[in-house]
Amino acid sequence: MPGQETLPPQGQSQQPGREGPMHPQPRYEPRFPGSGRLEGKVAIVTGGDSGIGRAVSVLFAREGAKVVIVYLEENEDAKATAEAVRREGSECLTMAGDVGDESFCQKVAEETVRRFGRLDVLVNNAAEQHPKESLEEIGAAQLTRTFQTNIFGYFFLTKAAMPHLGEGGAIVNTTSVTAYRGSSHLLDYASTKGAIVAFTRSLAQNLAEKKIRVNAVAPGPIWTPLIPSTFPPDRVKQFGADVPLKRPGQPNEVASCHLFLACDDSSYMTGQVLHPNGGEIVGG
Template sequence: MPSDQTLPPQQQDTRPGREGPMDPKPQERRPEYRGSGKLEGKVAIVTGGDSGIGRSVAVLFAREGADVAIVYLEEDEDAEETRRFVEQEGRRCLALRGDLGEPGFCSEVVRRTVDEFGRLDVLVNNAAEQHPQQNFEDVTPEQWEQTFRTNIHAYFYMAHAALPHLGEGGAIVNTTSVTAYKGNPMLVDYSSTKGAIVAFTRSLSMALAERGIRVNAVAPGPIWTPLIPSTFPPEKVAEFGANVPMKRPGQPDEVAPCYVFLASGDSSYISGQTLHPNGGTVVNG
């Protein structure tokens, strides 16, 4: 491959993307990662848990002893694969299909999770969408509202529904992005939502500190997930991740341990903070 090529050129015609056509497949199960009971007996909800970072988080949570409810839009095959991986770790998995931009569905997710598992300890807000545009003028009001609906409104809806079930020691982990700190001229609406997630994380962490509930975030850099070939043209995919110091895209299983840390007691004195698995890019915040 040319020196600046990190992946085979490819593109998917439908959004959200699917893992099946991806070449190579994302690495999500991290065979060398050994669980040590960090989440034993816990129950977690992971939105966008059908593939990519969400799938890897669900698998590692299960390896640490948690039962997991994954939430996805319509990618049934990917969700079934995630469920199979979680069950291979010896834990239970509930797969819930629907639109997180609807507050009623978010309430249903929490209700069905508690009905199924009897409790809720960890909420991972991870689902997102992006729609690159070369020119800012091409970002329509409808696109702007849709991106905010999925990427930040849903985080509010899920946190609002989950809070009555989260007790002392509970944790919320939100997925933001390096674009919240660097910006991206092709992703103005997406980057704006990711900045909102940082502020949401910091503010909610202060609101919930006295209740013993911690709220943190993870800001991934370029990670190889279905979001990439389903939103960028082949030539962009071919160079994905080449512009970071490590000169490559990251894999979902290189990000998921951040979520394990922030969901577990290992981070008991950390709230309102953001971890940055981004291939070596130095950002403030």
């Protein structure tokens, strides 16, 4: 609905964005009591400091998992998420670094197992985006940086996790609705999200014999720090107005998809993508 305002206009000058200054605050708290669906499991969540990653981390903790939160440099957001995980009665490890660095990803996997003795679930979720109005505006540095974080990081951390994931393990990748419908102003970002879909489907086939499931979640417009840190205030105020539900989604409306794919509720699903996107029809 053109012109409909869904949020107060706001912006942030720093990327990655911070959750603290956002108003209203994104809703990350789990909406239902836990039922032990990840009891005794250990999960890594990249981009776990804020947004969808925060909601996933806290929900996993409520369901019994110990959580490793991987983030770039947003220390205050990561601290707040870790405290929320611990309030759920779980244990939490935070690790700051660049998932586009393969040696850091190796360190994350090794430290997870050293600290908790196992690894059961990997959630590849970290991402960055840099809107540009035309292809000519996207330089080699931006293109490389976006792919380094959004798809190379998924490859690197999955590769590092593989020696530690056993039968029954689960990998959940965060892609995007832009992988299916495209985005005229996020050409490089949407391209990485399409690559994540192909990576998910291919890896699912590759790991089927090992009984490790690989699935993905493709969110639509979700109220996370990526939004005020990458779009101007006049676009932020109409964010999510163009989907059938006419509003942006909240992180805790997406995290339940990650939980479903991470636990045995989805034991007969691999290579699949869930679409919490406010009613936009994708894939025919």
